[in-house]
Amino acid sequence: MACAAIIVASGQSRRMGFDKLAAEIKGIPVLRRTINAFMASPGIGRIIVVCPQERFDALLSVDFPKPLTRVDGGSERQHSVNAGLAALEDSDELVAVHDGARPLVTTDMIELCIEQARQHDAAALARPVTETIKKADHENFSREGVDRTSLWFTETPQIFKSSLLKRAYSSLENSNTVATDEVSVVESIGVGTKLVPSSGPNIKITHQSDIELATALIN
Secondary structure, three states: OOEEEEEEOOOOOOOOOOOOOOOEEOOEEHHHHHHHHHHOOOOEEEEEEEOOHHHHHOOOOOOOOOOEEEEOOOOOHHHHHHHHHHOOOOOOOEEEEEEOOOOOOOHHHHHHHHHHHHHHOEEEEEEEOOOOEEEEOOOOOEEEEEOOOOOEEEEEEEEEEHHHHHHHHHHHOOOOOOOOOHHHHHHOOOOOOEEEEOOOOOOOOOOHHHHHHHHHHHO
């Protein structure tokens, strides 16, 4: 099954105060690092970047080995992913959705998710919760623990049969639901996603300290 990638990179970085996707980690911008990982993955045929034109123009100084196209995003993540889905070709049987702000994803992580998606129609990189989880009251006092046995932090890439994700998003359009990731979107039509344990750090760049952490992890 041919797999295309949708890189969601249309956010405004309001929490950072500057364009986090243009911030450099060891001399390479965050978004370019993310795209490089998908370019290097044998299972990915082409990449669709959902981002503003000026952000995309900054990528054109590099010759990429696979087709790279751009589409405009929307006000919410789900609108941006929908725009990417509309740009898929009929031959793209699988689609990988990934946050542009996760530059530490590796080709091994991507390939493992593709393999699982081919078997189960839906797969997502995730981490089992290992910390102690507490439920607080309205004044932030700990009152009880939460069983973490079956809890996971979901990451990206999240990879699906294209027809499945399109059907799920089409269903979402008729509701007032705001989905924060694609696993939630397919859950809304009763489909489960195979969770693939992440084999390494796959942090999302949100604050300045995350850039420093990513640099340290690469070193």
